[in-house]
Amino acid sequence: MTLDAGELERLYAYPPSDRPWVRTNFVSTLDGAATGTDGKSGTLGGPTDTRVFALLRSLADVIVVGAGTARDEGYADFEVDTDLRARLGLSPVPTMVLVSRRLGIPPALVAPGTVVVTTADAAPEAVATLRETVEVIAVGHGEIDWTAVLDTFSERGWHRVLCEGGPSLHGELVRLDLVDELCLTIAPVLACGDAPRIAHGHDAVHHTMTLGHAIEADGGLLTRWVRTRHP
Template sequence: MADSLHRLDDGEARTARDLVAGLGLRDERPAGARPRVVADMIASADGRASVQGRSVALGHPADRALLRELRTGVDAILVGTGTMKAERYANLLDADQRAGRAAAGLPEHPTVVTVSRALELPVEVGLFSEPGRSILVYTESCAAAPEVGADVEVVRLAPGTLALPALLADLGARGVRGVLCEGGPTLLRELVVQGLLDDLLLTVAPWLIAGDAPTILEGAAELPEAGRLGLRDVHRAGDHLFLHYVPQRD
């Protein structure tokens, strides 16, 4: 199958759906715990996260299947407005994935969560025109919410108080257990710096890109503390490698 992933240590084939089911993204969390945060990223062999501004050119059918199954398995998708615009967000799930969520008693679509201090949103992308899509925006702006086809809820915070720990705490209070971060590199860096990332699923694409495309973490300065990772699992599909890392914390 096009979306089959083969485990490197024993060659066992799994579908993207099987792999995501094994992650348990919506398992019960301890009382008061923030949601589990899983990031899904792709990079070329020389570390570039996009080609001509988009990551799709690096992908493989199994990579695309994995992303959509991850979306199916979480309560919320956390994504920066720049990534929404660059990747032209729309139609995030297939019909069978929506049906599977509904059969499990979940909303057909996970909530899409984004951060914009000035409430500047890429309303031209398809996601904002899709009726019934739930979009949650955290901002420090007093500007009016955009009038779009999707259901947009704006959470307004005082200037200087918008931070990811507070955002995740609010999501937890709303019943969110699992969050999928889809980038971009600035947002992912902030999750790493603040110790909020629980899993990194990194696809390594068999391409050499060079140029000035971003890496999966943005920022000229090194991290305050090196982000040590532990390798949990490795799969392959064709020449693409799928790596599951977990942060190593003291």
């Protein structure tokens, strides 16, 4: 099925929310691999997944990514649909938020406008050096205090949160039941091997999700799942 830009925008519109809505975006093979044979995810998605990946960035106030993914996937400058953002009343570009404990941030991303999220007990020298260029939000001892992070986002009006992973960061957010929505592209591929899944961590949970949509594209499926929350 070929989807036009308006249809995709409608399918992936953020729901109205008076708090940060955490959307995550992943691609996976049929057997659950989150990376292809090159150890990256980009080779799994087809052209429509690439379009959705870009659209989700254009719809977000903030893009949250683990430092591991930023390093592995070579994150650098990115472009968004500025016309779309202006039409939706969004800032010209989303804020890139990098999550790291050891503060090994790729140099290309240490640039004004970037925000780094880490723990309050992160290495003070590394924090001070980063703060010469970027904002550092340091909350939580041992572990990042995600409630405090989301409170900070909320104070700034950053309600459209997009987390691009990777699996370690996703696992933490899933464990804490902070993921409101998962956009998952299922690639028509069997991968075997020992690739990571899209979320992992020490503690298993059982969080039910409700299907938002499932659309055939490029021989695979574009799916959107919303966390089932009962008032």
